Structures are given as C-alpha cells and as structure tokens.
C-alpha cells in the first residue's frame with residue numbers, strides 16, 4: 001500500500017479476490033480497443049493514465065462520436081469506494097465495468113472470444129471461456145490496483161517537515177479550518193464517499209439532478225459524489241460537467257459560496273478568503289499529487 005493509504009478501508013467483494021493473473025488480464029482488457037463496439041476505443045480513451053486517469057476533454061466521446069452526459073472522473077483509489085459514478089448509479093466496480101463497455105455482453109464475447117490469448121487466460125483465471133462476468137471481474141481487479149499515495153502531503157504527515165512548502169502548509173491549515181473543505185473531502189482519500197449539492201451547473205436551464213436521478217429523493221437534487229482530491233492537479237477540467245478548467249477557478253467558486261439553489265448544502269457558504277489564502281489552497285491541492293506504480297501505468301502487451 002503506498003504511503004498515506006489505509007488497507008483496512010479497501011472494498012474487495014468476497015467473490016472477486018485479487019490475484020496477479022486476474023489483475024494482469026484486467027489490465028490488458030482495460031487498454032484493449034478490441035472490446036469496443038467498433039474497435040476504436042478502450043477504457044484508457046476516457047480514463048487516461050497520463051491525465052490522472054480522467055479525460056482532458058469537458059465530456060468524452062463514445063465510439064460513435066456522441067458525447068457522454070458527464071465528465072469522465074478519475075479512477076485513482078477506487079479500491080476505497082463501493083458505489084461508482086458521479087450519482088452513485090453503479091453498485092460496484094464490477095457493475096460499472098459490465099455497463100461501461102457501451103455494448104452488449106453478447107458482442108463483447110463475440111469480439112474477444114476468438115482471441116486465443118484471452119481464451120487461455122480466462123481458462124486459467126476463471127476456468128471458463130470469455131464471459132462478460134469474467135471481463136468485468138478482471139477489469140475491476142485491475143482498477144483496484146490503481147492507487148495514488150506517497151504525495152508530498154503524505155510524506156509531511158509521516159514526519160518529513162520539508163515535504164510541504166510554507167504556502168502548502170498554510171493551505172492545509174485553511175483546508176482543515178477556515179475553508180472547511182474537510183467537511184466533505186474527509187479522511188486519507190479526501191472524500192466522505194457521499195453526495196452533496198455544491199451548486200455546480202444549477203444555474204443551467206435544465207440542471208443535471210445528479211443523485212436524485214437514482215434515489216428520487218428531493219433532498220438529493222443536484223447532489224454529486226465527493227471526488228477524491230488525490231492527484232487532482234493532474235486532471236483538469238473539474239466537476240461532473242467538466243465546467244472548471246483550473247484549481248484557482250474551483251477555489252474562487254467555493255469562496256463565493258457555490259451557486260445558490262434550493263438544495264444547496266448547508267456546508268457551502270461564502271468563505272471570505274483573500275487572494276493569498278486562495279493561492280495557498282491551490283498550492284496545497286498540488287501537494288496531493290502522488291505516485292501510481294509504474295507496472296500499473298505502463299501499457300500492457302496485448303494477446304493475439
């Protein structure tokens with residue numbers, strides 16, 4: 001486990017234990033364009049390892065060129081999260097992978113089934129041929145190894161006083177104090193894993209109602225999952241709609257008290273930060289950039 005992450009917080013379903021062979025298979029599937037409907041995209045197309053496992057585009061484009069309704073979120077530290085997506089639509093990484101492929105289970109088997117290298121690995125890992133369930137399990141297993149820790153912040157917490165600059169340390173004090181960010185970006189993974197309305201996009205004519213679309217509960221209107229802030233500086237643009245292009249813009253948004261709307265969280269209020277304080281918060285967020293192991297981020301060899 002990289003420095004700063006907590007193994008006891010991991011979610012690994014009992015029926016999908018992590019094994020090296022399964023993780024290696026999942027990695028190939030995650031990068032392989034052959035599973036997609038017309039062979040043009042893979043998971044990495046919208047979750048780019050070189051861009052903090054998110055998408056540099058405001059919204060992503062599907063294999064047929066149509067835009068996705070929301071911005072692609074990062075995949076780092078999904079190990080610590082059970083429900084997935086901005087609105088918590090998916091119950092697990094397995095569920096997400098089953099439905100992420102933008103295509104039917106039958107087509108998936110048709111596209112991957114004939115590849116000898118996959119058939120051999122599926123036999124070894126699951127004792128079956130290529131199945132949609134196996135594809136989803138292997139991909140989820142690989143995703144659980146995309147871990148970002150050992151950031152300057154973690155080294156500071158571990159006792160290395162010099163790991164954070166004075167500005168970053170001031171930013172940390174604000175993050176936990178006056179700016180109240182820890183109310184929601186809580187704990188070692190900087191998320192409470194729950195849903196809040198901070199007002200993003202609520203000034204649109206037809207706002208995305210987020211968590212409400214899943215629960216149909218009024219108080220969930222415009223609420224989205226608190227994202228982890230680890231590696232955040234690596235993956236602009238930000239928010240479920242990709243509407244903010246810089247961290248300075250994010251801080252200015254919070255400083256104003258978000259966007260007023262009927263369901264705005266009581267924890268989002270004008271903060272009264274001055275220019276130096278806002279800059280310090282940005283420097284602190286930059287100190288959350290960590291390291292993902294090279295064997296996880298390097299492209300795999302594809303089976304034939």
Ligand code: HEC
Pocket residue numbers: 030041042043044045046047060061062063068069070071072073074075078083084085086087093096097100101139
């Ligand atoms: C066409 C672009 C695209 C492709 C390809 C794609 N994703 Fe996504 N992914 C998205 C978008 C957009 C979301 C956010 C959806 C939402 O929350 O409504 C998302 C969300 C997710 C999430 C939820 C993360 C979180 O923080 O809650 C996971 C996990 C995920 N994708 C895994 C995958 C896997 C595995 C694949 C390959 C099978 C894949 N994605 C392929 C665009 C894509």
Ligand code: HEC
Pocket residue numbers: 074175179180181182183184185195196197198200223224225226227228229232237238239240241247250251254265267268281
């Ligand atoms: C009331 C809970 C809450 C508070 C307080 C809060 N956040 Fe957030 N934060 C969220 C939610 C929810 C989102 C996602 C909102 C969306 O996409 O519509 C988010 C998104 C973000 C993002 C974008 C991350 C990404 O991957 O797109 C950043 C950066 C961020 N917050 C930083 C902060 C900072 C810094 C503070 C303190 C000034 C703060 N937040 C206070 C709940 C909160």
